[in-house]
Amino acid sequence: MTLRSAQEGQGRAPLLSLVNVTKSFDATQALRGVSLTIKAGEFVGLVGPNGAGKSTLIKILDGVYGPDGGTITAGRVGVVHQDLGLIDSLTVTENLRLGQPALCSVPPLLSAVRERDFCREALRAVGLRADLAHRSVERLSLGERTLVAIARTLARGAELIVVDEATSTLPPRESGWLIDTLKARRLAGAAVLMVSHKLAEILGCADRCVVLVDGKLIADEPIERVDLATLTRLMSRSSQQQAGPERACRVPAGSPLLSLAGASTALAGPFTLDVHAGEIVGVTGLVGSGLYELALLASGRTRPASGSVRTAAGVRVGLLPPDRSAQGSFPAESVAWNLTIGGLRRWRTRAGTLDHPAELGAARALAVELDVRPPNVSARMAALSGGNQQKVLLGRMLLAQSDAQAGCVVLCEPTRGVDIGARADIYRLIRQLADQGIGVLVVSSDTEDLLTLADRVGVVENQSCQRTWRPDELSTEQMASLL
Numbered sequence: 206m207t208l209r210s211a212q213e214g215q216g217r218a219p220l221l222s223l224v225n226v227t228k229s230f231d232a233t234q235a236l237r238g239v240s241l242t243i244k245a246g247e248f249v250g251l252v253g254p255n256g257a258g259k260s261t262l263i264k265i266l267d268g269v270y271g272p273d274g275g276t277i278t279a280g281r282v283g284v285v286h287q288d289l290g291l292i293d294s295l296t297v298t299e300n301l302r303l304g305q306p307a308l309c310s311v312p313p314l315l316s317a318v319r320e321r322d323f324c325r326e327a328l329r330a331v332g333l334r335a336d337l338a339h340r341s342v343e344r345l346s347l348g349e350r351t352l353v354a355i356a357r358t359l360a361r362g363a364e365l366i367v368v369d370e371a372t373s374t375l376p377p378r379e380s381g382w383l384i385d386t387l388k389a390r391r392l393a394g395a396a397v398l399m400v401s402h403k404l405a406e407i408l409g410c411a412d413r414c415v416v417l418v419d420g421k422l423i424a425d426e427p428i429e430r431v432d433l434a435t436l437t438r439l440m441s442r443s444s445q446q447q448a449g450p451e452r453a454c455r456v457p458a459g460s461p462l463l464s465l466a467g468a469s470t471a472l473a474g475p476f477t478l479d480v481h482a483g484e485i486v487g488v489t490g491l492v493g494s495g496l497y498e499l500a501l502l503a504s505g506r507t508r509p510a511s512g513s514v515r516t517a518a519g520v521r522v523g524l525l526p527p528d529r530s531a532q533g534s535f536p537a538e539s540v541a542w543n544l545t546i547g548g549l550r551r552w553r554t555r556a557g558t559l560d561h562p563a564e565l566g567a568a569r570a571l572a573v574e575l576d577v578r579p580p581n582v583s584a585r586m587a588a589l590s591g592g593n594q595q596k597v598l599l600g601r602m603l604l605a606q607s608d609a610q611a612g613c614v615v616l617c618e619p620t621r622g623v624d625i626g627a628r629a630d631i632y633r634l635i636r637q638l639a640d641q642g643i644g645v646l647v648v649s650s651d652t653e654d655l656l657t658l659a660d661r662v663g664v665v666e667n668q669s670c671q672r673t674w675r676p677d678e679l680s681t682e683q684m685a686s687l688l
């Protein structure tokens with residue numbers, strides 16, 4: 206330890222200290238000698254591919270599992286699991302009261318006053334309005350629910366707040382709000398340990414980043430010392446190794462369907478990148494990096510000021526825009542209407558009218574294929590969950606692509622605001638597109654999208670992306686520079 210960090214550490218006892226913690230489930234070694242120290246006032250990001258051991262680590266902190274070996278010294282830890290653990294049919298107050306026996310030990314009248322003050326204070330600590338206290342949890346937005354879950358851990362005296370992927374299903378505005386709240390708690394003397402697949406988000410809010418791969422803590426660095434490209438490469442390589450032979454990379458054959466060569470707009474570029482038939486190329490980047498500029502160029506929505514964007518003969522490029530609510534979705538119209546609007550030509554009769562029964566039949570069949578829930582195509586789009594709305598928009602692209610000779614799609618943030626169940630369905634649909642020979646470009650700030658889907662990965666940095674790599678191409682030097 207250097208003199209400076211020794212001085213900084215003085216008077217700030219660690220809130221958490223793990224030394225050499227191990228945990229196995231039968232043959233699976235989920236944690237292999239993990240050591241980690243967190244002090245008050247720190248905001249630590251925990252990242253790693255699926256199956257790395259993140260949730261196991263958190264469950265050990267929460268006392269769900271005991272470790273097989275090693276030592277744990279912890280202050281008061283409050284864990285917000287991905288499912289939040291709230292009871293939806295109860296009010297906010299009732300949820301906050303759970304696990305607060307002190308509130309029940311005084312006479313009823315006093316208890317009511319005390320409870321009101323207690324809830325006001327708990328809600329204020331996370332920036333929620335006091336009048337939400339009597340609302341039932343099921344009537345809150347997902348972001349508000351997450352904040353109530355955090356308020357509950359704070360009210361129980363948590364000094365270290367641990368959040369497991371709490372932002373992964375939130376719309377951007379609500380995750381920004383959640384992160385601001387966590388930052389404020391850190392300034393108030395708590396510490397935060399946040400698990401997220403959104404590396405860009407971690408890079409924007411944490412002071413330190415800890416990388417867990419295959420049960421080992423392979424990096425623990427101040428945030429200034431890690432960047433998106435290195436983290437993405439590190440995680441994509443290890444997830445590739447874990448995935449086994451059934452997820453072998455598709456090796457692109459023939460000439461590309463879509464090709465960007467030094468393409469730039471006034472705002473961003475140059476971008477150089479190819480997409481072949483049947484291939485999934487994934488590109489990530491920080492907010493404001495020029496990521497969506499790339500999507501607009503690739504899909505032909507923006508013309509390049511210099512360089513070129515070329516498509517093979519007969520290729521139509523579809524675009525799933527980044528903001529579903531503002532672009533592409535028609536919330537007041539029916540699911541059927543939203544599905545078929547991009548391909549009405551095919552139901553035009555000789556007389557020039559629309560064959561409604563045929564259109565509706567096709568919409569019904571597609572809704573079943575996409576597993577849209579509820580499967581009622583006359584429901585209004587606005588009545589569907591975010592994940593199901595996203596399936597409908599993907600279905601519209603499928604339909605529009607199905608009469609082109611060869612197709613290419615650019616999918617922006619395909620899992621944004623999507624619940625966990627629908628996420629797997631959306632990954633399956635995207636793979637299906639590629640299996641049908643469509644070239645897919647996934648443009649996403651969520652690294653899980655890339656790790657799960659992409660055959661090749663690229664990162665937009667300083668408004669530019671010049672090359673992509675296969676996950677197994679990470680050099681040993683790049684690995685070593687992080688370890």
Ligand SMILES: Nc1ncnc2c1ncn2[C@@H]1O[C@H](COP(=O)(O)OP(=O)(O)O)[C@@H](O)[C@H]1O
Pocket residue numbers: 230233234235253254255256257258259260261262
């Ligand atoms: N209860 C359990 N029983 C058996 N294996 C488990 C259990 N929980 C986790 N694992 C395994 O331990 C490894 C780490 O899982 P997990 O901690 O959930 O990873 P992460 O949260 O990083 O995706 C995985 O291989 C997973 O299959």
Ligand SMILES: [Mg+2]
Pocket residue numbers: 259260261
């Ligand atoms: Mg997990």
